[in-house]
Amino acid sequence: MTTLVWVGGRLRGGGLLDDADEPVVAARDHGWTVGDGVFETMEVVHGRAFALTRHLKRLEYSMARMGMEPVDTEWVREAVGEVLSAAEGLTRLRITVSSGAGPMSSARGDGPHTLVVVANDSPALTECRAVRVPWRRNERSPLAGVKSTSYAENVVMMEFARSRGADEALMANTHGHLCEGTASNILIEREGEIVTPPLASGCLPGTVRGLALEWGAEASLPIRVAAPGELELGVLDEVTSGAAHAAVTSSTRRVQPLASLDGVELAPGPLLTALAEVFADRSARDTDPQPRRA
Structure with missing residues:
Protein backbone atom coordinates (compact mmCIF):
# COMPACT_ATOMS: atom_id res chain seq x y z
CA MET A 1 0.00 0.00 0.00
CA ASP A 121 -4.48 3.87 -1.92
CA SER A 122 -6.63 1.62 0.26
CA PRO A 123 -9.44 -0.18 -1.61
CA ALA A 124 -12.99 1.12 -1.55
CA LEU A 125 -15.47 -0.28 0.97
CA THR A 126 -17.81 -2.29 -1.25
CA GLU A 127 -20.46 -3.36 1.26
CA CYS A 128 -21.63 -2.65 4.80
CA ARG A 129 -22.46 -5.32 7.36
CA ALA A 130 -23.71 -3.72 10.53
CA VAL A 131 -24.80 -4.70 14.02
CA ARG A 132 -26.56 -2.85 16.80
CA VAL A 133 -24.45 -2.13 19.87
CA PRO A 134 -25.61 -1.90 23.50
CA TRP A 135 -23.99 1.50 24.11
CA ARG A 136 -25.57 4.87 23.39
CA ARG A 137 -24.38 8.15 21.95
CA ASN A 138 -24.70 11.00 24.43
CA GLU A 139 -26.45 13.71 22.45
CA ARG A 140 -25.70 16.17 25.28
CA SER A 141 -21.95 15.57 25.22
CA PRO A 142 -19.79 18.62 24.43
CA LEU A 143 -18.38 16.51 21.59
CA ALA A 144 -21.74 15.47 20.08
CA GLY A 145 -21.60 16.22 16.37
CA VAL A 146 -17.87 17.02 16.49
CA LYS A 147 -15.34 15.11 14.38
CA SER A 148 -12.92 14.78 17.29
CA THR A 149 -9.82 12.61 17.63
CA SER A 150 -11.25 11.52 21.01
CA TYR A 151 -12.48 8.40 19.27
CA ALA A 152 -11.98 5.60 21.78
CA GLU A 153 -15.66 4.84 22.34
CA ASN A 154 -16.06 4.34 18.60
CA VAL A 155 -13.09 1.95 18.64
CA VAL A 156 -14.77 -0.11 21.37
CA MET A 157 -18.02 -0.27 19.41
CA MET A 158 -16.23 -1.16 16.19
CA GLU A 159 -14.39 -4.02 17.90
CA PHE A 160 -17.76 -5.24 19.16
CA ALA A 161 -18.99 -5.21 15.56
CA ARG A 162 -15.88 -6.94 14.20
CA SER A 163 -16.19 -9.70 16.79
CA ARG A 164 -19.57 -10.45 15.24
CA GLY A 165 -18.41 -10.43 11.63
CA ALA A 166 -19.56 -6.88 10.90
CA ASP A 167 -17.77 -3.72 9.82
CA GLU A 168 -20.04 -1.02 11.25
CA ALA A 169 -21.85 -0.48 14.53
CA LEU A 170 -25.20 1.31 14.78
CA MET A 171 -26.36 2.97 17.97
CA ALA A 172 -29.15 4.89 19.66
CA ASN A 173 -28.82 8.05 21.72
CA THR A 174 -29.66 8.30 25.41
CA HIS A 175 -33.39 8.58 24.59
CA GLY A 176 -33.34 5.35 22.58
CA HIS A 177 -33.68 7.18 19.26
CA LEU A 178 -31.74 5.96 16.24
CA CYS A 179 -28.57 8.05 15.96
CA GLU A 180 -25.69 6.94 13.71
CA GLY A 181 -22.89 4.48 13.08
CA THR A 182 -19.37 4.76 14.43
CA ALA A 183 -18.17 6.15 11.08
CA SER A 184 -21.37 6.79 9.15
CA ASN A 185 -24.81 8.32 9.14
CA ILE A 186 -27.88 6.17 8.65
CA LEU A 187 -30.77 6.42 6.18
CA ILE A 188 -34.06 4.52 6.57
CA GLU A 189 -36.42 3.80 3.67
CA ARG A 190 -39.94 3.15 4.91
CA GLU A 191 -43.48 3.94 3.83
CA GLY A 192 -42.39 5.36 0.50
CA GLU A 193 -39.76 7.84 1.69
CA ILE A 194 -36.20 8.11 2.97
CA VAL A 195 -35.61 9.61 6.41
CA THR A 196 -32.45 10.22 8.40
CA PRO A 197 -32.01 11.06 12.11
CA PRO A 198 -31.85 14.79 12.90
CA LEU A 199 -28.66 16.43 14.16
CA ALA A 200 -30.46 16.86 17.50
CA SER A 201 -30.06 13.09 17.94
CA GLY A 202 -26.33 13.69 18.48
CA CYS A 203 -25.19 12.38 15.10
CA LEU A 204 -22.35 13.88 13.12
CA PRO A 205 -23.34 16.38 10.40
CA GLY A 206 -21.94 14.11 7.72
CA THR A 207 -20.76 15.64 4.46
CA VAL A 208 -22.28 12.85 2.36
CA ARG A 209 -25.43 12.92 4.50
CA GLY A 210 -25.87 16.59 3.66
CA LEU A 211 -25.22 16.08 -0.04
CA ALA A 212 -27.56 13.08 -0.16
CA LEU A 213 -30.34 15.22 1.31
CA GLU A 214 -29.67 18.05 -1.15
CA TRP A 215 -29.12 15.99 -4.29
CA GLY A 216 -31.89 13.55 -3.46
CA ALA A 217 -34.42 16.37 -3.08
CA GLU A 218 -33.21 18.00 -6.31
CA ALA A 219 -33.78 14.65 -8.06
CA SER A 220 -37.36 14.64 -6.71
CA LEU A 221 -36.74 11.70 -4.41
CA PRO A 222 -38.87 11.67 -1.22
CA ILE A 223 -36.09 12.31 1.32
CA ARG A 224 -36.11 14.33 4.53
CA VAL A 225 -34.72 14.73 8.03
CA ALA A 226 -36.81 12.94 10.64
CA ALA A 227 -38.48 14.87 13.43
CA PRO A 228 -36.78 14.50 16.83
CA GLY A 229 -37.87 11.18 18.33
CA GLU A 230 -39.53 9.96 15.12
CA LEU A 231 -37.03 7.14 14.57
CA GLU A 232 -36.64 4.78 17.52
CA LEU A 233 -33.80 2.27 17.46
CA GLY A 234 -36.53 -0.34 17.03
CA VAL A 235 -37.05 0.85 13.46
CA LEU A 236 -34.11 -1.43 12.66
CA ASP A 237 -36.41 -4.37 13.47
CA GLU A 238 -38.43 -3.27 10.43
CA VAL A 239 -35.22 -3.42 8.40
CA THR A 240 -34.38 -6.99 9.45
CA SER A 241 -37.98 -8.09 8.81
CA GLY A 242 -37.91 -6.61 5.30
CA ALA A 243 -40.61 -4.02 6.01
CA ALA A 244 -38.04 -1.23 5.67
CA HIS A 245 -34.58 -0.76 4.22
CA ALA A 246 -31.42 0.98 5.40
CA ALA A 247 -28.24 2.48 4.03
CA VAL A 248 -25.23 4.22 5.52
CA THR A 249 -23.53 7.33 4.24
CA SER A 250 -19.92 8.37 4.69
CA SER A 251 -17.06 9.85 2.74
CA THR A 252 -15.58 6.40 2.11
CA ARG A 253 -18.87 4.56 1.52
CA ARG A 254 -20.91 7.25 -0.25
CA VAL A 255 -24.57 6.03 -0.12
CA GLN A 256 -24.29 2.32 0.61
CA PRO A 257 -27.32 0.07 1.30
CA LEU A 258 -26.80 -2.37 4.18
CA ALA A 259 -25.86 -5.87 3.05
CA SER A 260 -26.73 -7.29 6.46
CA LEU A 261 -27.88 -6.19 9.90
CA ASP A 262 -27.37 -8.28 13.03
CA GLY A 263 -26.50 -11.24 10.80
CA VAL A 264 -29.65 -10.97 8.68
CA GLU A 265 -28.99 -10.65 4.93
CA LEU A 266 -30.78 -7.65 3.42
CA ALA A 267 -32.00 -6.56 0.01
CA PRO A 268 -31.45 -2.93 -1.05
CA GLY A 269 -34.49 -0.66 -1.10
CA PRO A 270 -35.53 0.89 -4.43
CA LEU A 271 -35.42 4.47 -3.18
CA LEU A 272 -32.04 4.05 -1.54
CA THR A 273 -30.72 2.40 -4.70
CA ALA A 274 -31.97 5.37 -6.71
CA LEU A 275 -30.35 7.77 -4.22
CA ALA A 276 -27.02 5.95 -4.53
CA GLU A 277 -27.24 6.33 -8.31
CA VAL A 278 -28.07 10.03 -8.03
CA PHE A 279 -25.12 10.55 -5.71
CA ALA A 280 -22.76 8.69 -8.04
CA ASP A 281 -23.87 10.79 -11.00
CA ARG A 282 -23.71 14.15 -9.22
CA SER A 283 -20.37 13.47 -7.52
CA ALA A 284 -18.84 12.46 -10.86
CA ARG A 285 -19.83 15.84 -12.30
CA ASP A 286 -18.83 17.97 -9.32
CA THR A 287 -15.90 16.92 -7.11
CA ASP A 288 -16.10 20.00 -4.89
CA PRO A 289 -19.77 20.90 -4.39
CA GLN A 290 -19.91 24.20 -2.58
CA PRO A 291 -21.76 24.59 0.73
CA ARG A 292 -25.15 26.22 0.51
CA ARG A 293 -25.36 29.74 1.81
CA ALA A 294 -27.24 30.12 5.08
Missing part, protein backbone atom coordinates in the same frame (compact mmCIF):
# COMPACT_ATOMS: atom_id res chain seq x y z
CA THR A 2 1.25 3.47 -0.89
CA THR A 3 1.10 5.93 2.01
CA LEU A 4 2.05 9.60 1.98
CA VAL A 5 2.38 11.77 5.08
CA TRP A 6 2.69 15.55 5.23
CA VAL A 7 3.70 17.20 8.50
CA GLY A 8 5.77 20.25 9.33
CA GLY A 9 6.03 21.21 5.67
CA ARG A 10 7.64 17.91 4.62
CA LEU A 11 6.40 14.89 2.71
CA ARG A 12 7.23 11.36 3.80
CA GLY A 13 6.57 7.99 2.21
CA GLY A 14 5.55 7.08 -1.30
CA GLY A 15 9.16 6.53 -2.37
CA LEU A 16 10.27 9.90 -0.99
CA LEU A 17 13.36 10.37 1.18
CA ASP A 18 11.60 9.81 4.50
CA ASP A 19 9.57 6.79 5.50
CA ALA A 20 5.82 7.17 6.09
CA ASP A 21 6.17 5.38 9.44
CA GLU A 22 8.76 7.81 10.77
CA PRO A 23 7.60 9.36 14.10
CA VAL A 24 6.28 12.85 13.38
CA VAL A 25 4.29 13.92 16.48
CA ALA A 26 5.91 15.20 19.66
CA ALA A 27 5.40 13.23 22.87
CA ARG A 28 3.66 16.23 24.50
CA ASP A 29 1.23 16.81 21.64
CA HIS A 30 -2.28 16.98 23.07
CA GLY A 31 -3.67 15.20 20.05
CA TRP A 32 -1.72 12.17 21.27
CA THR A 33 -1.93 12.57 25.04
CA VAL A 34 -5.59 13.56 25.52
CA GLY A 35 -7.21 13.38 22.07
CA ASP A 36 -7.43 17.16 21.78
CA GLY A 37 -7.87 17.49 18.06
CA VAL A 38 -10.19 17.20 15.08
CA PHE A 39 -10.01 15.39 11.77
CA GLU A 40 -11.63 14.93 8.38
CA THR A 41 -11.49 11.88 6.12
CA MET A 42 -12.43 12.08 2.47
CA GLU A 43 -12.42 10.17 -0.77
CA VAL A 44 -9.85 10.99 -3.44
CA VAL A 45 -11.33 11.03 -6.95
CA HIS A 46 -8.98 11.39 -9.94
CA GLY A 47 -6.36 13.06 -7.80
CA ARG A 48 -8.75 15.47 -6.05
CA ALA A 49 -10.13 15.35 -2.52
CA PHE A 50 -13.91 15.03 -2.90
CA ALA A 51 -15.93 17.85 -1.30
CA LEU A 52 -12.78 19.43 0.16
CA THR A 53 -14.46 22.79 0.75
CA ARG A 54 -17.28 21.21 2.73
CA HIS A 55 -14.84 19.13 4.74
CA LEU A 56 -12.79 22.22 5.59
CA LYS A 57 -15.96 24.02 6.69
CA ARG A 58 -16.75 21.14 9.04
CA LEU A 59 -13.14 21.13 10.26
CA GLU A 60 -13.56 24.81 11.19
CA TYR A 61 -16.89 24.01 12.88
CA SER A 62 -15.36 21.17 14.92
CA MET A 63 -12.45 23.37 16.01
CA ALA A 64 -14.83 26.13 17.09
CA ARG A 65 -16.92 23.63 19.07
CA MET A 66 -13.72 22.37 20.73
CA GLY A 67 -12.68 25.90 21.62
CA MET A 68 -9.55 25.61 19.48
CA GLU A 69 -8.06 28.59 17.68
CA PRO A 70 -9.01 28.55 13.98
CA VAL A 71 -6.63 27.02 11.48
CA ASP A 72 -5.49 28.69 8.25
CA THR A 73 -7.48 26.69 5.71
CA GLU A 74 -5.22 27.84 2.86
CA TRP A 75 -2.33 26.21 4.74
CA VAL A 76 -4.38 23.02 4.89
CA ARG A 77 -5.26 23.22 1.19
CA GLU A 78 -1.60 23.64 0.28
CA ALA A 79 -0.65 20.57 2.33
CA VAL A 80 -3.44 18.54 0.70
CA GLY A 81 -2.28 19.68 -2.73
CA GLU A 82 1.31 18.64 -2.03
CA VAL A 83 0.22 15.19 -0.92
CA LEU A 84 -2.13 14.54 -3.82
CA SER A 85 0.35 15.76 -6.43
CA ALA A 86 3.09 13.44 -5.10
CA ALA A 87 1.56 10.13 -6.23
CA GLU A 88 -1.10 8.67 -8.49
CA GLY A 89 -3.80 6.21 -7.52
CA LEU A 90 -4.51 7.62 -4.06
CA THR A 91 -8.05 6.89 -2.86
CA ARG A 92 -8.38 8.20 0.71
CA LEU A 93 -7.09 11.29 2.51
CA ARG A 94 -7.22 12.35 6.15
CA ILE A 95 -6.56 15.78 7.65
CA THR A 96 -5.81 15.88 11.39
CA VAL A 97 -5.32 19.06 13.42
CA SER A 98 -4.40 18.97 17.10
CA SER A 99 -3.98 21.83 19.56
CA GLY A 100 -0.24 21.11 19.63
CA ALA A 101 2.06 20.57 22.60
CA GLY A 102 0.49 20.86 26.03
CA PRO A 103 1.07 20.12 29.71
CA MET A 104 0.62 16.70 31.30
CA SER A 105 -3.01 17.46 32.15
CA SER A 106 -6.29 18.26 30.44
CA ALA A 107 -5.39 21.94 30.32
CA ARG A 108 -4.53 23.05 26.80
CA GLY A 109 -1.16 24.55 25.91
CA ASP A 110 -0.44 27.59 23.77
CA GLY A 111 0.04 25.73 20.50
CA PRO A 112 0.84 26.12 17.68
CA HIS A 113 -1.43 23.61 15.98
CA THR A 114 -0.07 20.36 14.63
CA LEU A 115 -1.28 19.58 11.11
CA VAL A 116 -0.89 16.11 9.62
CA VAL A 117 -2.21 15.07 6.20
CA VAL A 118 -2.14 11.38 5.27
CA ALA A 119 -3.22 9.73 2.02
CA ASN A 120 -3.12 6.16 0.79
